[in-house]
Amino acid sequence: MSRVILPQALTAESFAPFGDVLEAAGEPDKIINQGLCGRFHDRARLDFTDGRAGISIFNAERRALPLTLDMVERHPLGSQAFVPMNAAPFLVIVAADAGGVPARPQAFVTAPGQAINFHKNTWHGVLTPLSEPGLFAVIDRIGEGANLEEHWFETPFVVGE
């Protein structure tokens, strides 16, 4: 089977098994601030075991496609959200779990204005900007314990062409 993974456009439906897509799509849930703001309310499932939510800023180097994918990771104790601080597309890689190891990964490219939240314990590629600056707010678990599991592929995949 080919080791080439072609990214697809991110949709809430396609990403649903892995996490939430955050975007101002459709009608807002609430109109607030004297009618000047639409609130798309409570759109991600934050889930932290024995810890608390934290917000960090990531300043990541851009990556170019095709990208060699040699590792995915997961956080058994908490969800993790990537919120770009500019409206630039970025690469999102996920994989279903297959008996404790990742299945064949899937790749998505976000649309401008989209952010994502990985569900707890979801296999994913690390934060991967496709342009500079790679500035993101990351909402994830702050706490003790082992919250990082990595899986290194014996044969890397190639994302994009």
Ligand SMILES: NC(=O)N[C@@H](O)C(=O)O
């Ligand atoms: N290590 C870290 O804080 N970030 C990763 O979890 C990641 O998914 O980028």
Ligand code: NI
């Ligand atoms: Ni992570």
